Amino acid sequence: xxxxxxxxxxxxxxxxxxxxxxxxxxxxxxxxxxxxxxxxxxxxxxxxxxxxxxxxxxxxxxxxxxxxxxxxxxxxxxxxxxxxxxxxxxxxxxxxxxxxxxxxxxxxxxxxxxxxxxxxxxxxxxxxxxxxxxxxxxxxxxxxxxxxxxxxxxxxxxxxxxxxxxxxxxxxxxxxxxxxxxxxxxxxxxxxxxxxxxxxxxxxxxxxxxxxxxxxxxxxxxxxxxxxxxxxxxxxxxxxxxxxxxxxxxxxxxxxxxxxxxxxxxxxxxxxxxxxxxxxxxxxxxxxxxxxxxxxxxxxxxxxxxxxxxxxxxxxxxxxxxxxxxxxxxxxxxxxxxxxxxxxxxxxxxxxxxxxxxxxxxxxxxxxxxxxxxxxxxxxxxxxxxxxxxxxxxxxxxxxxxxxxxxxxxxxxxxxxxxxxxxxxxxxxx
Amino acid sequence: xxxxxxxxxxxxxxxxxxxxxxxxxxxxxxxxxxxxxxxxxxxxxxxxxxxxxxxxxxxxxxxxxxxxxxxxxxxxxxxxxxxxxxxxxxxxxxxxxxxxxxxxxxxxxxxxxxxxxxxxxxxxxxxxxxxxxxxxxxxxxxxxxxxxxxxxxxxxxxxxxxxxxxxxxxxxxxxxxxxxxxxxxxxxxxxxxxxxxxxxxxxxxxxxxxxxxxxxxxxxxxxxxxxxxxxxxxxxxxxxxxxxxxxxxxxxxxxxxxxxxxxxxxxxxxxxxxxxxxxxxxxxxxxxxxxxxxxxxxxxxxxxxxxxxxxxxxxxxxxxxxxxxxxxxxxxxxxxxxxxxxxxxxxxxxxxxxxxxxxxxxxxxxxxxxxxxxxxxxxxxxxxxxxxxxxxxxxxxxxxxxxxxxxxxxxxxxxxxxxxxxxxxxxxxx
Numbered sequence: 031x032x033x034x035x036x037x038x039x040x041x042x043x044x045x046x047x048x049x050x051x052x053x054x055x056x057x058x059x060x061x062x063x064x065x066x067x068x069x070x071x072x073x074x075x076x077x078x079x080x081x082x083x084x085x086x087x088x089x090x091x092x093x094x095x096x097x098x099x100x101x102x103x104x105x106x107x108x109x110x111x112x113x114x115x116x117x118x119x120x121x122x123x124x125x126x127x128x129x130x131x132x133x134x135x136x137x138x139x140x141x142x143x144x145x146x147x148x149x150x151x152x153x154x155x156x157x158x159x160x161x162x163x164x165x166x167x168x169x170x171x172x173x174x175x176x177x178x179x180x181x182x183x184x185x186x187x188x189x190x191x192x193x194x195x196x197x198x199x200x201x202x203x204x205x206x207x208x209x210x211x212x213x214x215x216x217x218x219x220x221x222x223x224x225x226x227x228x229x230x231x232x233x234x235x236x237x238x239x240x241x242x243x244x245x246x247x248x249x250x251x252x253x254x255x256x257x258x259x260x261x262x263x264x265x266x267x268x269x270x271x272x273x274x275x276x277x278x279x280x281x282x283x284x285x286x287x288x289x290x291x292x293x294x295x296x297x298x299x300x301x302x303x304x305x306x307x308x309x310x311x312x313x314x315x316x317x318x319x320x321x322x323x324x325x326x327x328x329x330x331x332x333x334x335x336x337x338x339x340x341x342x343x344x345x346x347x348x349x350x351x352x353x354x355x356x357x358x359x360x361x362x363x364x365x366x367x368x369x370x371x372x373x374x375x376x377x378x379x380x381x382x383x384x385x386x387x388x389x390x391x392x393x394x395x396x397x398x399x400x401x402x403x404x405x406x407x408x409x410x411x412x413x414x415x416x417x418x419x420x421x422x423x424x425x426x427x428x429x430x431x432x433x434x435x436x437x438x439x440x441x442x443x444x445x446x447x448x449x450x451x452x453x454x455x456x457x458x459x460x
Numbered sequence: 461x462x463x464x465x466x467x468x469x470x471x472x473x474x475x476x477x478x479x480x481x482x483x484x485x486x487x488x489x490x491x492x493x494x495x496x497x498x499x500x501x502x503x504x505x506x507x508x509x510x511x512x513x514x515x516x517x518x519x520x521x522x523x524x525x526x527x528x529x530x531x532x533x534x535x536x537x538x539x540x541x542x543x544x545x546x547x548x549x550x551x552x553x554x555x556x557x558x559x560x561x562x563x564x565x566x567x568x569x570x571x572x573x574x575x576x577x578x579x580x581x582x583x584x585x586x587x588x589x590x591x592x593x594x595x596x597x598x599x600x601x602x603x604x605x606x607x608x609x610x611x612x613x614x615x616x617x618x619x620x621x622x623x624x625x626x627x628x629x630x631x632x633x634x635x636x637x638x639x640x641x642x643x644x645x646x647x648x649x650x651x652x653x654x655x656x657x658x659x660x661x662x663x664x665x666x667x668x669x670x671x672x673x674x675x676x677x678x679x680x681x682x683x684x685x686x687x688x689x690x691x692x693x694x695x696x697x698x699x700x701x702x703x704x705x706x707x708x709x710x711x712x713x714x715x716x717x718x719x720x721x722x723x724x725x726x727x728x729x730x731x732x733x734x735x736x737x738x739x740x741x742x743x744x745x746x747x748x749x750x751x752x753x754x755x756x757x758x759x760x761x762x763x764x765x766x767x768x769x770x771x772x773x774x775x776x777x778x779x780x781x782x783x784x785x786x787x788x789x790x791x792x793x794x795x796x797x798x799x800x801x802x803x804x805x806x807x808x809x810x811x812x813x814x815x816x817x818x819x820x821x822x823x824x825x826x827x828x829x830x831x832x833x834x835x836x837x838x839x840x841x842x843x844x845x846x847x848x849x850x851x852x853x854x855x856x857x858x859x860x861x862x863x864x865x866x867x868x869x870x871x872x873x874x875x876x877x878x879x880x881x882x883x884x885x886x887x888x889x890x
Contacts, residue, residue, distance in 0.1 A: 051751055055608055062675050062792060063607065159605060165752035167597070167605035175589060175597035177493065178485055178772025245492050304758060307737045312754075321481055322595035322760065322769040324742075328734060329755035339752040342608025362492060 031060065034349035035070040037097035037128075039119060040109035041090075044133055044160070045072070046082045047338035048107065053084035055342075065349045070103050071096070075110075098122040104352045107341060108132040117141055124148035124156065129348040133160035133337055139234035139250040142241060146363060155351050157344035162235040163188060163313050165336030166329035167343075172242045172317070180320040181243045184282040185455060188235040190311035190331045191218045191226040192258055192278040196296075197309045199263050200275060206261060218311055228257035229278060232294040236280030239315065240292040244284050246367040253280070254293035254372045261296055265450045268421060269380065272408075274298035274454070275306045281455060291370040298380050298454040305456065316456075373430035378407070380423050382449040383439055387418040391444040395420070398442070402435040403427070417446070423454065461490065464779035465500040467527035467558075469549060470539035471520075474563055474590070475502070476512045477768035478537065483514035485772075495779045501527050505540075528552040534782045537771060538562040547571055554578035554586065559778040563590035563767055569664035569680040572671060576793060585781050587774035592665040593618060593743050595766030596759035597773075602672045602747070610750040611673045614712040615885065618665040620741035620761045621648045621656040622688055622708040626726075627739045629693045630705060636691060648741055658687035659708060662724040666710030669745065670722040674714050676797040683710070684723035684802045691726055695880045698851065699810065702838075704728040704884070705736045711885060721800040728810050728884040735886065746886075803860035808837070810853050812879040813869055817848040821874040825850065828872070832865040833857070847876070853884065 036052075038045055052067055060066050072085065073094035081090065094110075097103055098119055106123040108130060110116045116137050123130050125148055132138065138145065138158045149156040159169045163186070172181070187193050194216075195209035204212065210227070213219035225231045233253035240248040258278050266276045277299050282292045299306045304326045308314040313331025318324055330336035385391045399406060405425040412419045424432070432451070440448045466482075468475055482497055490496050502515065503524035511520065524540075527533055528549055536553040538560060540546045546567050553560050555578055562568065568575070568588045579586040589599045593616070602611070617623050624646075625639035634642065640657070643649035655661045663683035670678040688708050696706045707729050712722045729736045734756045738744040743761025748754055760766035815821050829836060835855040842849045854862070862881070870878045 047751065051608060054750075055610055058610065058675075059608055064792060166755060167601035167757075170605050171597035171601060174777055175600050175770065175773040177776035178481060178489055179769050180485055180488065245488075304737065307734065319769065320484075321477065321765040321772075323763070323766050325596060325757075325759035326744075327597075327755075327757055330753040333753070335751040336753050339609050339749065340605065342751075343605040346607035347604055362494060 031064055031066055032353040033066040033068050034104045034352050035068050035102055036345065037070055037100065037103040037106045038072045038109065039094050039097060039106060040111070041072050041074045041081060041085070042109065043334035044337045044341065045109040047334035048109070048341055049082040049085050051338055051342050059346060063346060063350070065346065065353060067345060067349060071100065073097055094119050095122070098126060098128070103128060105129045105131060105345060105348045107345060108134060109341070110134070111136070113137055113140065120145060121148055124152055124154050127152040127154050129155040129157070129351060131157045131341055131344040131348055133158070133341055135161040135231070135234045135238060139237040142238070143247050143363060150363070155348050157348055158238070159344050160337045160340035162238050163315060163327070163329070164331040164333060165339045166313060166315070166327050166331065167340070168239070168315055168327055169242060171327065172239070176317070176319060176322065179322050181317060182284055182320060183318040184239050184243045184315060185305060186235070186239060186280045186313070186315035187277055187305060187308050188280055188313050188315065188331060189226055189229070189232045189278060190313055191223070193308065193313070194218050194311040196258065196261070196266070196276055196278065199261070199266050200270065203263050203267065205263055206259065227259055229255045229294040232278060232280050236282060236292050236294050239280065240282035240290060240367070241364060243282060243317070244290050245364045246290055247364040248290070248292055248367045252292060252367060252369055254295070256295035258296050260450055262450065265452065268382070269298050269452070272423065273301050274380070275301055276452065277305060277308070279305070279455065285370065289368045289370045291372070291375055293372070296452060298452050299456050303456045373428070375429045376426040377429065378424055378426055378454040379432055379451060380421070380454050381436070381451040382419055382421045383445050384447040384449070385418055385420055386444045386446065387413065387416055388444065394442055394444060395439065398435055398438045402431045402438070404431060404435050461494055461496055462783040463496040463498050464534045464782050465498050465532055466775065467500055467530065467533040467536045468502040468539065469524050469527060469536060470541070471502050471504045471511060471515070472539065473764035474767045474771065475539040477764035478539070478771055479512040479515050481768050481772050489776060493776060493780070495776065495783060497775060497779055500533050501530065503527055524549050525552070528556060528558070533558060535559045535561060535775060535778045537775060538564060539771070540564070541566070543567055543570065550575060551578055554582055554584050557582040557584050559585040559587070559781060561587045561771055561774040561778055563588070563771055565591040565661070565664045565668060569667040572668070573677050573793060580793070585778050587778055588668070589774050590767045590770035592668050593745060593757070594759070594761040594763060595769045596743060596745070596757050596761060597770070598669070598745055598757055599672060601757065602669070606747070606749060606752065609752050611747060612714055612750060613748040614669050614673045614745060615735060616665070616669060616710045616745035617707055617735060617738050617743050618710055618745065618761060619656055619659070619662045619708060620743055621653070623738065623743070624648050624741040626688065626691070626696070626706055626708065629691070629696050630700065633693050633697065635693055636689065657689055659685045659724040662708060662710050666712060666722050666724050669710065670712035670720060670797070671794060673712060673747070674720050675794045676720055677794040678720070678722050678797045682722060682797060682799055684725070686725035688726050690880055692880065695882065698812070699728050699882070702853065703731050704810070705731055706882065707735060707738070709735070709885065715800065719798045719800045721802070721805055723802070726882055728882050729886050733886045803858070805859045806856040807859060808854055808856055808884040809862050809881060810851070810884050811866070811881040812849055812851045813875050814877040814879070815848055815850055816874045816876065817843065817846055818874065824872055824874060825869065828865055828868045832861045832868070834861060834865050
């Protein structure tokens with residue numbers, strides 16, 4: 031039996047669940063792996079907060095640096111979140127040769143290179159399965175199971191809050207505001223929902239997924255980002271009649287020259303696509319590779335216990351490394367990403383415009399399309415009398431051409447309004 | 461750069477795809493991992509078969525034992541399939557200290573303990589991600605990502621052939637025979653489809669999944685097995701009207717006393733369940749754990765290239781181990797499984813009977829139910845005139861009580877026929 035001493039930074043929702051899992055499953059882990067995971071110290075910031083019942087009060091400290099400096103601690107688990115002071119603490123732990131397990135997407139998405147370099151420098155391990163997709167195994171399958179695979183595309187529903195909101199808007203016809211209020215009442219959304227609804231959270235996770243999938247260093251600010259504030263129940267209902275559902279996706283793609291594109295935006299997904307059936311607050315990541323074809327990994331993307339489960343899996347792995355000497359050769363640091371400018375992206379689009387219903391309007395609109403190389407796959411007209419709504423679904427179009435087209439359409443006297451522009455993804459028939 | 465020499469046993473569908481992947485992705489793997497995977501020798505049995513274009517004919521041999529005995533070979537990849545001679549060759553390689561990667565479900569499901577013991581004895585690694593679910597990462601996530609998780613249930617669609625057949629019967633109303641003929645024409649089903657339709661293949665994969673998920677040694681013959689030969693398009697259509705789809709599942713469960721049950725059988729799955737949307741020849745495994753909640757891993761469960769992708773992931777892992785000294789502590793050998801007798805299982809059921817439509821028949825039928833503790837959740841009657849069909853959906857019932865009930869019902873003079881009995885799974889509302 032080898033004992034591995036664990037220092038825990040942060041004991042909130044995830045940390046508390048981890049303490050309970052160590053208490054409840056520690057014996058089973060010992061029997062299976064021969065490793066005893068001993069909780070050596072727990073650093074917290076809020077003295078008033080209740081702690082898990084099984085946590086010995088003598089282990090609690092308010093000085094996180096003391097764990098980083100304690101030579102008897104083998105592995106640090108960082109569950110503080112955010113960049114400061116997590117970054118300094120994790121860098122310190124890695125420099126001291128301690129392996130680090132973290133669930134901190136912001137830290138990994140913005141400072142992953144620096145953390146990996148520190149780990150490689152001291153021979154420590156850096157593991158962050160829980161930083162994307164909560165309890166869903168993603169980082170390890172991408173890095174290890176698919177080590178020999180040329181991954182071409184990763185599409186993920188990685189934000190449970192917005193997926194919950196879009197599910198309510200789809201299934202109950204709720205408005206954006208109603209869906210947000212419901213998500214807030216359930217504790218899924220913060221009072222300030224910016225990180226979720228403006229896709230900052232999804233963009234961070236997209237950066238992590240793309241870095242691992244393509245072996246190119248992507249940071250959060252490299253990710254093109256559009257949120258869901260402008261999506262209406264009407265957009266969703268109309269998409270539904272065409273056989274699509276609306277999802278907030280991160281999409282990471284690589285072209286034949288190994289240039290990559292990473293973006294987070296709402297998109298129309300065919301209702302027969304496996305991602306379409308990911309409802310409520312569930313997460314899923316759909317992976318396409320040259321040899322493996324299509325994979326999807328699905329589960330609880332957030333929550334204390336699912337996230338703690340992923341942390342514990344990493345912790346067992348890190349403990350194996352400490353116990354046996356770490357055999358896993360550090361990955362070569364990924365080169366900076368070769369990003370495709372967003373304007374150069376090809377995508378199919380769905381959008382609508384309000385027009386005055388008079389002769390010649392469609393010809394004017396079609397003229398703008400032709401001028402900017404926008405090829406229409408299908409069109410639908412609604413409304414009678416003076417006003418009509420035109421719905422368009424395009425073939426693959428250059429982003430820059432699509433944007434120019436919408437601007438030009440907006441300038442036509444016969445066009446009263448240009449509605450929501452949505453990308454269409456995952457449609458093999460295009 | 462570390463060179464790891466690989467000996468390949470078998471160069472059919474999967475082996476050929478592996479040779480192509482090594483050729484095509486070898487440079488990318490080198491850049492990423494610092495490991496050069498060098499194909500040292502390829503043993504084949506059929507001299508006449510065409511080989512992949514990139515394979516140097518000088519590497520081909522007809523003597524598999526020569527690879528096992530070659531001290532310059534570090535890792536053996538076994539893609540022969542079946543028990544003999546694969547078992548002797550793999551045991552020999554492990555005894556010689558070579559790590560082994562295999563896609564052989566039959567071998568692992570029946571001789572896994574012996575193989576693991578041989579690997580532990582010589583410090584070699586034994587990896588078999590490709591033995592279940594083709595290209596889907598399953599073994600590694602279950603063993604590593606969920607190392608700290610108490611897994612309570614695993615339900616899998618792990619046979620692509622029967623899932624394809626059931627999809628045709630569900631979506632096109634095809635008969636069993638038509639669906640089988642179609643699967644055979646597409647090369648999904650063998651001329652003798654026994655291994656697929658009688659669930660031998662699913663049972664082997666269930667044994668492997670259960671062993672890893674529960675840490676108890678399960679062999680293929682421990683798995684209760686029922687096939688799909690008796691399923692009719694009518695059964696499927698009626699299930700559909702009740703909101704269910706019919707799937708061939710492996711179900712592995714553990715009770716609160718850590719007794720386990722592993723079985724392969726057709727089952728009714730609610731159409732809202734993630735497994736219900738797994739169509740065509742795709743595979744998926746749905747995992748439930750105490751902390752992680754629900755997970756599903758989905759993808760191509762067969763085919764040369766997806767399976768070769770999983771083999772290559774294992775091969776990179778094994779090569780890491782050879783290059784750096786294997787740090788991963790061998791798992792403790794699992795104890796023999798504590799199996800729940802099949803008669804003691806609780807399950808909800810769906811079945812139908814043909815009865816003479818005369819007064820008092822329902823009372824007789826209900827009497828048999830009451831006598832054997834079968835509680836009915838819903839009933840539907842069809843048909844007028846002399847004959848009627850009664851459809852029953854039960855609450856959870858002991859398997860042994862259900863079987864006795866059906867026997868007694870068959871003995872009633874008013875009952876003309878007892879129809880297909882199907883378990884209902886994944887229904888949280890029961």
